[in-house]
């Protein structure tokens with residue numbers, strides 16, 4: 499089967515919290531196997547948007563959604579939530595390893611989904627840790643607590659752990675905001691590499707990061723999608739005054 503180039507379609511999509519409109523009639527497509535950055539001032543709705551893409555938003559009290567999102571052509575409302583979130587994984591700002599060994603963090607979901615064979619599990623752990631650029635650093639410590647890793651390693655572990663369920667899309671909400679520049683660069687290199695096989699959507703307040711890694715960039719402001727363009731274009735020649743002001747650091 500030919501896979502669609504536009505892996506996600508967001509159509510007339512709005513979210514309100516307790517009747518206050520937070521996202522306002524968003525329309526956009528997301529390209530398969532590319533990196534899309536979401537930028538915009540604090541409170542403009544970036545996290546709400548990300549949480550909407552895998553229906554995490556429905557866990558928030560008081561949230562109401564309007565409009566539709568299609569994943570590979572199918573309305574996300576028609577997916578079983580567990581299956582949707584297996585396909586579209588979300589990684590949070592602060593690393594959230596489980597308080598077990600690295601190995602157990604990595605095998606938790608695969609075992610839940612029925613993989614029992616030890617060899618198969620070992621190979622999966624190795625493959626995904628390699629993809630996350632972590633294997634060489636920790637291969638002798640795989641039975642140590644995940645909490646003994648540095649912050650940057652924990653974040654890469656959380657991304658590797660998401661990969662164990664073979665998602666199509668990875669959503670990352672400011673994954674580097676707690677990391678120093680060296681660790682940030684490692685994550686960026688990993689994401690560039692992952693984008694060959696996965697679709698990545700990253701919220702970042704770090705404009706230089708969006709510039710470095712994103713193919714496309716979407717600028718949100720006050721719940722609206724103001725501008726969505728090739729990253730190169732949005733940073734060199736934005737069409738909208740608000741985008742211009744934001745990328746020149748005038749607000750946000």
Ligand SMILES: Nc1ncnc2c1ncn2[C@@H]1O[C@H](COP(=O)(O)OP(=O)(O)O)[C@@H](O)[C@H]1O
Pocket residue numbers: 515520538539540541542543544545546547558559560
């Ligand atoms: N669970 C919630 N209940 C009520 N309001 C919320 C909730 N989550 C977020 N909001 C509000 O929605 C707006 C957008 O928040 P958010 O999506 O977190 O913005 P961003 O990630 O761009 O900083 C903010 O005004 C925030 O206060």
Ligand SMILES: [Mg+2]
Pocket residue numbers: 544545546671
């Ligand atoms: Mg946020």
